[in-house]
Structures are given as structure tokens and as C-alpha cells.
Amino acid sequence: MQQQNKTFYSIADFAKHDKSTLTDIDLQLNNCNINEESLKKLNSQLAQVSQIQSLKISLKDKYIKDSQVMLLFKDLNNFQNLSGLLINFQGSLIQKQGAKFLSQLLQKCLKLTKLSIKISGIYFGSKELCQILQAITVIRNLQLLEVYLGNKFDIDNEQATAISKTLKILDNSLTNLIISFTENNIDDEGAYLLGLCLTHCNNLKYLDLCLCFDEKLLYSKDIQDCKNLKVLYISQYYCESKEDKILVKRKALKIKRIVKLYFCDY
Numbered sequence: 001m002q003q004q005n006k007t008f009y010s011i012a013d014f015a016k017h018d019k020s021t022l023t024d025i026d027l028q029l030n031n032c033n034i035n036e037e038s039l040k041k042l043n044s045q046l047a048q049v050s051q052i053q054s055l056k057i058s059l060k061d062k063y064i065k066d067s068q069v070m071l072l073f074k075d076l077n078n079f080q081n082l083s084g085l086l087i088n089f090q091g092s093l094i095q096k097q098g099a100k101f102l103s104q105l106l107q108k109c110l111k112l113t114k115l116s117i118k119i120s121g122i123y124f125g126s127k128e129l130c131q132i133l134q135a136i137t138v139i140r141n142l143q144l145l146e147v148y149l150g151n152k153f154d155i156d157n158e159q160a161t162a163i164s165k166t167l168k169i170l171d172n173s174l175t176n177l178i179i180s181f182t183e184n185n186i187d188d189e190g191a192y193l194l195g196l197c198l199t200h201c202n203n204l205k206y207l208d209l210c211l212c213f214d215e216k217l218l219y220s221k222d223i224q225d226c227k228n229l230k231v232l233y234i235s236q237y238y239c240e241s242k243e244d245k246i247l248v249k250r251k252a253l254k255i256k257r258i259v260k261l262y263f264c265d266y
Helices: 011-016 036-046 066-073 077-081 096-108 126-137 157-169 188-200 242-252
Strands: 005-008 024-028 054-058 084-089 114-119 144-149 176-180 206-212 229-235 260-264
Touching (some): 066 096, 077 096, 096 126, 157 188
Parallel strands (some): 054 084, 114 144, 206 229
8 A cells, every 4th residue: 555645734624635545644733723623523534544554743832631632532443553653742731631541542552663752731740651651661563762741840760760661661672762851850869760771772773862951861870881872962051150061061972872962052
């Protein structure tokens, strides 16, 4: 079957299109008016794509709530055939029920090889994040995993342990890993566990970490000795002086296999 890729910028355009041959769908809906009625319509249209293989859906800064997440993804049995899924809910209002529903959705997508989850502004806790991570471990053929949490989310030891377990379970399949904790706080033990978990990912070919300068991961021996870390983004927003920035750069340059090193001031 020949793949047909198509990008849509409104639900109306997507509704008009012939779905019988669609396989790869990119829904860029950041500029659309989103409400319960429009999400019901989008759900019914997605259910008609019988040959779907890949879905990208972006609802950035649309303040998506729990009930809307459930309306969007309810009863989409064709998702079990997905090989690629990108969800961008940055600027959402997702809480416990929405997070639980996302984890249940992922448990049905067992054929995924590429998964990207971008969520900021979330209002759920450690238990819900661990549920999502647990769901990801069921996807045993996952090759690319991208996780973005930009909500000043405190990564505690329980969450760091859950991330570590996830990466360890996915060790045999995972080749590309992108983790962004740019606005998060990580304590000493959490940083140690996250750094240590990267040693389990022996098959990684590409590792991209995006960190705040004061996150302890940068000072972890496991990070400095990591064989797979090629690209590193560091936010210098919290640097109080020029001397702090120089110190951070020196630490980053000690990473043995680093190829590209980026610094930003936001």
C-alpha cells in the first residue's frame, strides 16, 4: 500500500478529505477554535481513517482539559495500527483523569515505533506521570521516544525511578531518545537515578537532553561518561553571572562524546 501523507490546518479541511487512502496525518490545529463539538467531529473523522499508520496532532495553547482529551481519543480502535504518534498539548489544563486516559490510550498502541509527547501546564502529580511511563513500557518495539515536560514539574525520586525503569525496559529497541526538562527541578538523588538509567540504553544512536543549567544531571559522572550523548541543550536562564555561564560550559565540555552543544538564555 502506497503511503499518503497529508497536513491539515483545520478540522473542516480534514473532514472534507477522502480518508480511504490516508496513512500519515499531520493535524496542525493551533489556530483553530476548539470546543467539545469540534473535538467530537474530529474524533468521528479520525475513526474513518482505516489505514492510519502515523498521526501528529498539535493543540498547542488551546487549554485542553480532561474531558476534551477523552472526547478526542474515545473509541479509536484503529489506533492499534499506529506506528507513529506525536501529541502536542503544550499549554494544556490536563489533570488526573486526562493523564489516566492518555496512559490507557498508549497501552492500546502496541505497534508504535515512534512516540512524542509534549505536555506543559499539566496539573497532575507523580502517580499520573508514572502511569504514563508505565504505559510506554508496554510498547516493546519503540525506537524513538521524545518526552517534553515544560511545566516546572518537580521530578522527584519516584518519577526519576519510573523514568529509569522505562528506559531499562526499552533498552533492546530504543535508538533515539529526546528528553526535555527545561523548566523542571531535579533533586540530587533524582539526578543520580536519571543519569544512571542512561547507562542501560546501550543501543542508543542519538541522545538529546535539554536541561536547565542548575540541574544536577549536568554534573553526573554517568552523563559525562555517556557514550551516546551527541547533542546537549542547556538553558542559562538561571545563571546569575558570566562566571556561572563559563562554569556550566566547562562542565558540559567534559562530556566525552558530545558533538553539538547549544546554550540559550531562556
